[in-house]
Amino acid sequence: MLGRLGEDRLIENCSMAAYSSFRCGGNAALLAEPGSLEQLLFVLETLNSRGAEYMVLGNGSNVLFSDKGYDGAVVHIGAGLADISFETLPGSPLDPFAEGAQLPYFIRMTAGAGAKLAHAAKLVSSAGYTGLEFATGIPGSVGGGLFMNAGAYGGEMKDFVSSARSVDRNGNIIVRDVEEMDLSYRHSVYMENGETILSVSFELPFGKQDEIDAKIAELTEKRTTKQPLSYPSAGSFFKRPEGHFAGKLIEDAGLKGLTVGGAQVSELHAGFLINAGGATATDVLDLMHVIRETVMDKYGVLLEPEVRIIGE
Numbered sequence: 001m002l003g004r005l006g007e008d009r010l011i012e013n014c015s016m017a018a019y020s021s022f023r024c025g026g027n028a029a030l031l032a033e034p035g036s037l038e039q040l041l042f043v044l045e046t047l048n049s050r051g052a053e054y055m056v057l058g059n060g061s062n063v064l065f066s067d068k069g070y071d072g073a074v075v076h077i078g079a080g081l082a083d084i085s086f087e088t089l090p091g092s093p094l095d096p097f098a099e100g101a102q103l104p105y106f107i108r109m110t111a112g113a114g115a116k117l118a119h120a121a122k123l124v125s126s127a128g129y130t131g132l133e134f135a136t137g138i139p140g141s142v143g144g145g146l147f148m149n150a151g152a153y154g155g156e157m158k159d160f161v162s163s164a165r166s167v168d169r170n171g172n173i174i175v176r177d178v179e180e181m182d183l184s185y186r187h188s189v190y191m192e193n194g195e196t197i198l199s200v201s202f203e204l205p206f207g208k209q210d211e212i213d214a215k216i217a218e219l220t221e222k223r224t225t226k227q228p229l230s231y232p233s234a235g236s237f238f239k240r241p242e243g244h245f246a247g248k249l250i251e252d253a254g255l256k257g258l259t260v261g262g263a264q265v266s267e268l269h270a271g272f273l274i275n276a277g278g279a280t281a282t283d284v285l286d287l288m289h290v291i292r293e294t295v296m297d298k299y300g301v302l303l304e305p306e307v308r309i310i311g312e
């Protein structure tokens with residue numbers, strides 16, 4: 001049916017464990033991997049015209065596929081849509097071409113939704129532009145990062161995204177300015193409107209290279225010492241509840257290290273649920289339920305998953 005894509009880009013009954021950073025979960029009825037923007041638009045148009053059930057997947061670092069799997073098509077946006085381009089902004093308030101102007105000035109980086117967010121952030125940081133240092137350790141795609149309004153250590157996508165291109169379910173290409181994205185803590189308009197993000201533009205000021213490098217080194221050190229990066233996970237499993245930290249509540253409730261099957265509350269960072277070896281998605285979900293009930297009983301706080309649970 002989607003023959004124009006080529007057989008190697010369409011997999012029927014595809015195991016999603018290989019496509020999710022949790023390394024567990026069931027199968028998708030179909031996985032499509034468009035190799036270009038044209039192919040992506042063709043795939044989406046075909047699925048929409050058939051009224052088919054589908055979802056878009058980026059780097060799979062914030063999803064948990066249930067063991068039952070997903071009875072629809074997963075459209076994986078990756079290397080086929082990963083171009084990154086740069087332009088300086090003559091109209092910016094710090095116009096490098098204005099009379100008497102000197103550095104600093106702004107740059108616009110436009111990245112395909114399938115580009116790795118950390119890669120894009122490192123590119124622009126090493127060219128001397130500041131703002132995306134927080135993103136150099138986030139293992140998602142640019143599209144997934146915007147969808148989630150990813151953030152860390154005081155920075156978030158909201159602060160540096162200027163606009164994005166997306167396609168709606170009728171095939172219309174839409175350009176949204178950041179004000180039209182309803183970005184807030186782990187929320188974007190794309191969670192409600194069913195649009196597929198195609199590319200994202202960031203605007204960043206010129207900074208001081210030594211400060212940028214020092215910040216990246218500091219944040220990398222924090223991540224590598226405080227997060228269980230050697231185990232499969234989806235990062236912080238729960239959203240930060242108002243006035244609390246999920247990891248602290250879980251730790252204070254005595255749940256650090258709690259294990260269900262192969263799933264475990266990380267000993268290093270109680271906000272992370274990890275696949276400690278051979279976990280099923282059911283193990284992770286069962287562990288999630290125990291944590292939610294215990295924290296609710298002890299502290300009256302409802303923990304909401306940040307991870308997108310698919311197929312439940």
Ligand SMILES: Cc1cc2nc3c(=O)[nH]c(=O)nc-3n(C[C@H](O)[C@H](O)[C@H](O)COP(=O)(O)OP(=O)(O)OC[C@H]3O[C@@H](n4cnc5c(N)ncnc54)[C@H](O)[C@@H]3O)c2cc1C
Pocket residue numbers: 021055056057058059060061062063077113137138139140141142143144145146147148149150151152190195196197198229233234235236308
């Ligand atoms: C070790 C580790 C550390 C992490 N640290 C952080 C952190 O510091 N801060 C943070 O915010 N997150 C963190 N995360 C979570 C995750 O990396 C981010 O949420 C990331 O932005 C998800 O991007 P992704 O491409 O992997 O999205 P996916 O997991 O592939 O998808 C997540 C959601 O986005 C949707 N989506 C993806 N691409 C598109 C698109 N092009 N168009 C429309 N919808 C799309 C999917 O349908 C899904 O609902 C971490 C995860 C891990 C494993």
